Amino acid sequence: MEQASVGDVSGPARVAPAGEGIGQEELALAARNHGLPLEALRYEVTPPGLHYVLVHYDIPATDADGWALTVGGRVRTPLSLDLDALRAFPAVTHRVTMECAGNGRARLSPRPVSQPWLVEAVGTADWTGVPLGLVLEGAGVRSDAVEAVFTGADHGVERGVEQDYRRSLPLPYATAGDSGVLVAYAMNGLPLPPQHGYPLRLVVPGWYGMAHVKWLRDITLVDAPFTGFQQSVAYRYRWSADDPDDPGEPVTRIAPRALMAPPGFPDFMSRTRVVRPGPVRLYGRAWSGHGAVARVEVSADDGLPPIPAEVASPQQHPWAWQAWSCTWTATPGRHTLTVRATDTEGRAQPLEQPWNRGGFGNNEVQRVAVLCL
Amino acid sequence: MEQASVGDVSGPARVAPAGEGIGQEELALAARNHGLPLEALRYEVTPPGLHYVLVHYDIPATDADGWALTVGGRVRTPLSLDLDALRAFPAVTHRVTMECAGNGRARLSPRPVSQPWLVEAVGTADWTGVPLGLVLEGAGVRSDAVEAVFTGADHGVERGVEQDYRRSLPLPYATAGDSGVLVAYAMNGLPLPPQHGYPLRLVVPGWYGMAHVKWLRDITLVDAPFTGFQQSVAYRYRWSADDPDDPGEPVTRIAPRALMAPPGFPDFMSRTRVVRPGPVRLYGRAWSGHGAVARVEVSADDGLPPIPAEVASPQQHPWAWQAWSCTWTATPGRHTLTVRATDTEGRAQPLEQPWNRGGFGNNEVQRVAVLCL
Numbered sequence: 001m002e003q004a005s006v007g008d009v010s011g012p013a014r015v016a017p018a019g020e021g022i023g024q025e026e027l028a029l030a031a032r033n034h035g036l037p038l039e040a041l042r043y044e045v046t047p048p049g050l051h052y053v054l055v056h057y058d059i060p061a062t063d064a065d066g067w068a069l070t071v072g073g074r075v076r077t078p079l080s081l082d083l084d085a086l087r088a089f090p091a092v093t094h095r096v097t098m099e100c101a102g103n104g105r106a107r108l109s110p111r112p113v114s115q116p117w118l119v120e121a122v123g124t125a126d127w128t129g130v131p132l133g134l135v136l137e138g139a140g141v142r143s144d145a146v147e148a149v150f151t152g153a154d155h156g157v158e159r160g161v162e163q164d165y166r167r168s169l170p171l172p173y174a175t176a177g178d179s180g181v182l183v184a185y186a187m188n189g190l191p192l193p194p195q196h197g198y199p200l201r202l203v204v205p206g207w208y209g210m211a212h213v214k215w216l217r218d219i220t221l222v223d224a225p226f227t228g229f230q231q232s233v234a235y236r237y238r239w240s241a242d243d244p245d246d247p248g249e250p251v252t253r254i255a256p257r258a259l260m261a262p263p264g265f266p267d268f269m270s271r272t273r274v275v276r277p278g279p280v281r282l283y284g285r286a287w288s289g290h291g292a293v294a295r296v297e298v299s300a301d302d303g304l305p306p307i308p309a310e311v312a313s314p315q316q317h318p319w320a321w322q323a324w325s326c327t328w329t330a331t332p333g334r335h336t337l338t339v340r341a342t343d344t345e346g347r348a349q350p351l352e353q354p355w356n357r358g359g360f361g362n363n364e365v366q367r368v369a370v371l372c373l
Numbered sequence: 374m375e376q377a378s379v380g381d382v383s384g385p386a387r388v389a390p391a392g393e394g395i396g397q398e399e400l401a402l403a404a405r406n407h408g409l410p411l412e413a414l415r416y417e418v419t420p421p422g423l424h425y426v427l428v429h430y431d432i433p434a435t436d437a438d439g440w441a442l443t444v445g446g447r448v449r450t451p452l453s454l455d456l457d458a459l460r461a462f463p464a465v466t467h468r469v470t471m472e473c474a475g476n477g478r479a480r481l482s483p484r485p486v487s488q489p490w491l492v493e494a495v496g497t498a499d500w501t502g503v504p505l506g507l508v509l510e511g512a513g514v515r516s517d518a519v520e521a522v523f524t525g526a527d528h529g530v531e532r533g534v535e536q537d538y539r540r541s542l543p544l545p546y547a548t549a550g551d552s553g554v555l556v557a558y559a560m561n562g563l564p565l566p567p568q569h570g571y572p573l574r575l576v577v578p579g580w581y582g583m584a585h586v587k588w589l590r591d592i593t594l595v596d597a598p599f600t601g602f603q604q605s606v607a608y609r610y611r612w613s614a615d616d617p618d619d620p621g622e623p624v625t626r627i628a629p630r631a632l633m634a635p636p637g638f639p640d641f642m643s644r645t646r647v648v649r650p651g652p653v654r655l656y657g658r659a660w661s662g663h664g665a666v667a668r669v670e671v672s673a674d675d676g677l678p679p680i681p682a683e684v685a686s687p688q689q690h691p692w693a694w695q696a697w698s699c700t701w702t703a704t705p706g707r708h709t710l711t712v713r714a715t716d717t718e719g720r721a722q723p724l725e726q727p728w729n730r731g732g733f734g735n736n737e738v739q740r741v742a743v744l745c746l
Contacts, residue, residue: 004705009645009744021394024491027479028644030400031493034407037568039431049422049566056641058412059423106400114642118397120404158641193422195410266430268531269487271401272382333377371382 007160015241015357016111026106026116035120041261041284044124044323045095045188051123052209053195054100054115056165057156060215064191064199069135069183073149073220076140083199086185089130094180094205095317097124097287101208101235101251104353104362110241112359119259119366124285124320125196127203129184133175135219141171145221148174149228150202153215161229167213168226169204180205180319183216205319206253206289208361210235238357248358254289255363256349258296258324258341262368273370280330285321286311288343295342296324300335309339330372337368380533388614388730389484399479399489408493414634414657417497417696418468418561424496425582426568427473427488429538430529433588437564437572442508442556446522446593449513456572459558462503467553467578468690470497470660474581474608474624477726477735483614485732492632492739497658497693498569500576502557506548508592514544518594521547522601523575526588534602540586541599542577553578553692556589578692579626579662581734583608611730621731627662628736629722631669631697631714635741646743653703658694659684661716668715669697673708682712703745710741 016023022030033054040050064083071079100121105112107119136148152165174181182203185192192198197214204211210230236248261284264275286293292314297306309326328337342348353364389396395403406427413423437456444452473494478485480492509521525538546552555576558565565571570587577584583603609621634657637648659666665687670679682699701710715721726737 004746009643010640022400025642027395030403031408031491032410035404037405047567057639059410118404156638194420265529267383268429269398270382373377
């Protein structure tokens, strides 16, 4: 008998053919992980338990007592920092909107088989911690270091590869003050919840969630770009359905998106909204990892020109979503409300999503079905 | 043109034929609502955000300031109680395990189309509030009252019926001290999170989640049994696939169940577990709404007799789950671990689930696929 291996329980990445419904494995992921219920867009800072969560393996059993963050590799002074040592650094708080790179995946056709998000994998929190640059300054980064590699305590198998969750960031980006990268120990003023990385996580403002390594236990400075699974195999844009050997391009910053808190009240099963005729206030949040959101437009698919929304200034919290609102005059019948953000660099949400094999960076406009009665 | 109605966005209850994958509507519910990641069974009290959540419509925009709980109907003195008035009553805290009545629905074949839970719709919290009996004593229940009807602030459409979420409990059960029914304003020592009913919810120890009305705004005493949608149409056991007019039996108390924190580490996509050969500690929680759990047994499907687990005493918290643990000696190869609870009234989890049309009260034993390497 051939010896068993982790590959026996870990299939290759797969794309579901058109018409194949969500399977039990995708459902098991959807039941564990969860998105932001869209009505929670009403909160500028997402209350605990409503922020999206994506855990690759298990939430590890961690304890702040005795936790050590080690810093090594191409440094002059390897460090081992406990929570007290990190709290002794000057604390910084950033309000950051975080989004899963796979958000929108289950709207693609054909559908990449993985965590099946629709549009709701997002949330905003106030993260408090130490600027990464200060931590690394203490260790003394050697001049040949090109990247910092971050290792979490979560351990599992993915596409046949047994691994600790591990990602890197380039230097000097990782340590620049205006990047805002933090080693965070508090979320909304409290210790991190277990599912958000207790006791320590990385926060990388403007980047998709895969960069914000949770349960952070080690930072290693390296003199060559990191090529681990989560950097070189997963989290790549591969635009072709036919070339499995395409190395792809790295997934990094968050593409612009606006979401609407669906108006009126819903049907339980279809989630279609019911509104009354007359003026309806529409509101939500919009964000981009490339800069501020410059414009949000709502259309009600009735041949009328889009309604420009008022968009809040990003000034106070440059890495957080911006509130937007407008008034729509509802008339009896069915409508599809569409909301679309454009950032200050001119990036606009696509009306139809370009497909990629991993289902990353999908920011097709949101569409909300409404019946006005 | 016929006039549109809420029925146009709200289809009848439906059972998916065998082989039909989870659809986009079920997925949208799975992305909003969420279960307990099973490794979180390690916590006696579920941390915020890991407790299961099921919201029928939207989480309403509520505010404790100005919130009024009205008490009326067959009472001598109708009341309107704000949060301060409720906090002036003697406070009681109960540790309660809550489970969704639809837990396990997506494992049924054919599958009732609704929130597609697998096994994870459970959680345990410390709920603080006022015994319902004290609140009703203040209002003076008239002798002809037979039930109390509880109305939440969540509003929506379900199977064509526009409604506020509303459920009843029989008197005198609702007010008896040993029923433990609470009007709760705190969860784990803090104000209720929005998704758990802020600022007020009913807690009905031992009953499935549908009884624990969230965003509680009114209690009305009535002189005839309540026949609203959530009481007489939804949340009924209907054992026949062929008789849609079957009134069914009411869903009330939680059937016994044990869950295991899956051992070892998982594969990301299949969630299959990997363990090493040798002794493996297996642990989890078990509960029943009919009394204490008397016995938990684990089998590893290898022809060996089941392993009896040690089960913690329910003494201190009679309405909370009980910890269980045992040691399994893993041998190389594939295994399916099965865990089964039996309560003190002799109710044991079924090895194969009897089917019902709504997919309620499913407590078929959990099965965990494990590869030992």
